[in-house]
Each structure stands twice: as C-alpha cells, then as structure tokens.
Amino acid sequence: MAPSLTGIISTGQSVYGYTGNLSASIPAGTRVMLVFSTTASGISLINTTSAIVSGGIAIS
Numbered sequence: 001m002a003p004s005l006t007g008i009i010s011t012g013q014s015v016y017g018y019t020g021n022l023s024a025s026i027p028a029g030t031r032v033m034l035v036f037s038t039t040a041s042g043i044s045l046i047n048t049t050s051a052i053v054s055g056g057i058a059i060s
C-alpha cells in the first residue's frame with residue numbers, strides 16, 4: 001500500500017494499492033476471496049480500521 005501509514009493518522013486518510021499482470025488458472029465455479037488486514041503498535045489500546053475495499057477480475 002502507498003503511502004505507508006505511520007504516526008498519527010488523520011480522519012479520511014487514504015491509501016491505495018494495485019497488483020497487475022497476475023495469471024492464475026481458476027476452475028469454473030471456484031470462489032475467489034479478497035483478504036486484507038491491518039496491524040497497529042504503540043501505546044494506544046484504541047485502534048480502529050474502517051475501509052471500503054474493492055477488487056476486479058478480468059476473465060479471458
């Protein structure tokens with residue numbers, strides 16, 4: 001993801017990521033899942049992640 005989030009993060013901060021030119025053979029009827037995760041460290045015990053995530057698949 002870019003940019004990396006460090007320090008104090010303001011409300012509305014956005015990051016993005018893209019991976020292209022992947023080639024995978026996926027049989028018909030197979031389910032595909034998008035997975036994302038976050039980690040946090042520091043003194044604060046209150047860490048919240050809210051996200052809108054999307055992905056696309058081209059079938060050819």
